[in-house]
Amino acid sequence: MNNTPIMKIEGLGISFGGLKAVDDVSFDVDRNQVKTVIGPNGAGKSTLFNLISGALRPRSGRVLIDGAVLNGKSAGQIKAHGLSRSFQITNLFFDLTVRENLRLAAQYLEPARHAWLPIKRSARAASKVDELLSRFILTVKADELAGSLSHGEQRRLEIAVCLASEPKVLLLDEPTQGMSHGDTEDTKELIRGLTDSVTVLLIEHDVGLVMDISDSIVVMHQGKKLAEGTPASVRQNADVQAAYFGSV
Secondary structure: OOOOOOEEEEEEEEEEOOEEEEEEEEEEEOOOOEEEEEOOOOOOHHHHHHHHHOOOOOOEEEEEEOOEEOOOOOHHHHHHOOEEEOOOOOOOOOOOEHHHHHHHHHHHHOOHHHOOOOHHHOHHHHHHHHHHHHHOOOHHHOOOEHHHOOHHHHHHHHHHHHHOOOOOEEEEEOOOOOOOHHHHHHHHHHHHHHHHOOEEEEEOOOHHHHHHHOOEEEEEEOOEEEEEEOHHHHHHOHHHHHHOHHHO
């Protein structure tokens, strides 16, 4: 069993004008766990995710997955190293069916030499689609347009699309935003169950969900890492209570 962290964030930083949006942030992400980044609005959480995923280039620091440095890599190279990301705003092809959305994402699993073969010859991608439809309770919706799904179903589909490439690390940016209580509970259980095959790094505002689902938590405040630890230790931290929990 490999007990080394799957991801290392080392001294990440970026400034916009005179504002240090992310300031020397470092932490490890352990394998097959849920690590959650929390903090008040404007703390730098989404900017941190943009740095980790390669959407922004850091001015300082680096991101590593299994020892491979991701800085400066293309989106395709970052995916090849095992990183996949969802966004706050649902990012689906609404005019395609649920199955087609998954099928496009799962094609990544096929060798490049299969690119010109008929779709029916892409057995591995087809198998992954069927697996994800079942796992995310979307089988009965497979042939419906993604745009016709409920908000909760769309968010589930988006997570499934992210998993279609079989990543090592999945970044989820507020996956329960706008969900009903019932959908939030279902998504919580779904995310918890993902750790048998993937490591999850999460941004989430729902404090109750964070405390239930997380193995460890990073708290950000004004671009810096304020605290890190288990849910219990973070909740009891006086600095965190003053900066975050006292305001929610």
